[in-house]
Amino acid sequence: MGLLLTDDEKMLQESAAGFFADKAPVSQLRTLRDERDATGYAQELWADMAEMGFTGVLVSEENGGFDMGFMAAGLIAEQMGRNLSASPFLSSSVLAVTALNAVGDEQAAKMLPEIVSGNMTVALAVDEGSKHNPDAIEMSASPSGNGFKLNGNKAMVVDGHMADQIVVAAQAADGLTLFVVPADAKGLDTQRTIMVDSRNAARMVFENVEVTGEQVLGEVGKGETILSAAFNAGRAILAAEMLGATSHVFEDTNEYLKERKQFGKIIGEFQALQHRLAHLYCEIELARTAVLSALTALDNNPKSAGSFVSMAKAKLGSVAKLAALEAVQLHGGMGMTDELDIGLYLKRIRVAQELFGDADFHMAQLTK
């Protein structure tokens, strides 16, 4: 039924758990933050992830990948969420790869193996305003010579400041079109924006950026289908990451309630706190199922998976938030300190909630 992990999936889960706990624990994010690292992720981690095959989890074998599917990608992301591991996995290995898979042309065949090997990172530049809204793209692609000229602004381009290639969405006369633009293209100004979660995004200004017809990803005017596939993948994997972060703060808080003493008692003895945590446990059980169902739907029939993905992203949006807020409150004053990791999870969860549509966005999608 897909809601139960197979033995292979359990093995992957275990090895990913060990890998990220070892190679990219929360302390790594702290160091990256405190040292104001220029890339915002550990280069050697990305190389190790390529070594492990994680970078190619969604890439077919003929393109050098491992074709393990969305459930596998979700299990990897869940462990990244538990450890707050920063890497270009979401932008390159999920969003970009899914867009390239949807196109499946020569250009895709050239780029995919590069992503798998860890040699190329790719960012997807779509949103322009302050909320996720792929229906409100204004960037223009006007005819210029044999190609196009791109003009407009992009916001919240995940990993946009360090990606080698940018897949950018713009309006051509024939409709929404995707273009592959090298990061160093003339007329492209990229500003790194360090976000509240210490991870990376970029604002981009395209001013008369010239692109050829060969840089069109797929066909002119067919961008929407590709984007929809990429975003559905991104949302489900993000939901899986949120599940990991949620599970971590929940378990951490559960342990804290067994240790901390006040009024001469272990605070976990207080029923007011027990009931809050027990309710959270129930919500997380639903959240877990929602993620598993969305990933299964993507593996079984990606074209009809949209509503499952939206339900999962919406559910995780509210449950992850609840978990983070309860974790801070139940940790008391300690929950407010930078010393404890809880705050880092609260921040990452806030970003992940917003990214690619918050609960409100996805509930609106569901009623369309």
Place this chain on the structure above:
Amino acid sequence: MSDLDGFRKEIRVWLEENCPDEMRKPMNSETDACWGGRNWEFQSEDQKLWLERMVAKGWTAPSWPKEYGGAGLSRAEAKVLAQEMKKIGARAPLHSFGIWMLGPALLKFGSEEQKLRYLPEICRGEIRWCQGYSEPNAGSDLASLATKCEDFPDADGDHFLVNGSKVWTSYADQADWIFCLVRTDNTGKKHHGISFILFDMESEGVSTKPIKLISGRSPFCETFFEDVKVPKENLVGERDKGWSIAKYLLTHEREMIGDSGNLKPVAQMIAEMGIEPNAALQTKITELTIDEWAFAQTMSRMLAEAKAGASLGAKSSFLKYYGTELNKRRYEVMMDAAGYDGLEWESERSNDGQLARLWLRTKGNSIEGGTSEVQLNIIAKHILELPGA
């Protein structure tokens, strides 16, 4: 897998041929259900036929062993049967506390004689059971129950004497027999000294009084025992050690009460009412839709995770808590959607206040079988392993 596919095909053909049309129509309420029992009057010929045919297949309790009236189906096969029945909208042929609650307890704790005596007639719908658990002073704190059970004061020594009362006994006024928690020893801790006994509701000294609820209906009774004589062979398990049976049975009850897997989604019910929600109501409906879906899927996942035939243990408290709270939310939103129409209590067009009565009925869901707060206590203690819980 191919075996299961073949089984599915067989079932599909059989159901198509044997499930009467009348029994494929949705039930309006619990009162449309077939409860069976000594005094049961079938509401239609189709209801009778449907029960008889399912009984002959052993499909009123499909996963019970054949020698006890079941069909000996594996969990996977039983699930296929349930799926195929759902597909054609087939009603459960029999609603039965015997099947849902007593049966599983007897299968685990009963003697061979008890299994052979009670289970087949439960499967055939010939006996209707009620559950004697709560008492006026033992509600959420069930283990403090005080209904007294002592040796009958005569020379034979083969009978008990039972005195006390129960409350919230579902359909006690219509039941043939009761499975009942009684106190056989009050000298030790409260969980010790509880025994699990079975007796005939026609025994001398048993009386019932229906309790009228806010829904205007009376699914529950007060039940009184005055010098009731019960054969000792009707003791299930060991004397004084009935609490473990009681808890085991409660997990089944919780799964049953929490089970909203077959409920019609709220969005569909509201659409069928012909209501076009405004944006604020639509948000509430969508939130519920997500939770209905996630909860139903979670229930499937947990049942699949549990080893075949095993109880869910403390996870049944999750199902009970979340399922009943969800159902209350569902009816609040349906009442919001229905507006003035939902408030009609006595009228033909409201089917005598059907929605309002169901809305009121759901308020009991998070109380019966252990309140939501008790379920959260159980989760805190057994799953979160918090101290002192």
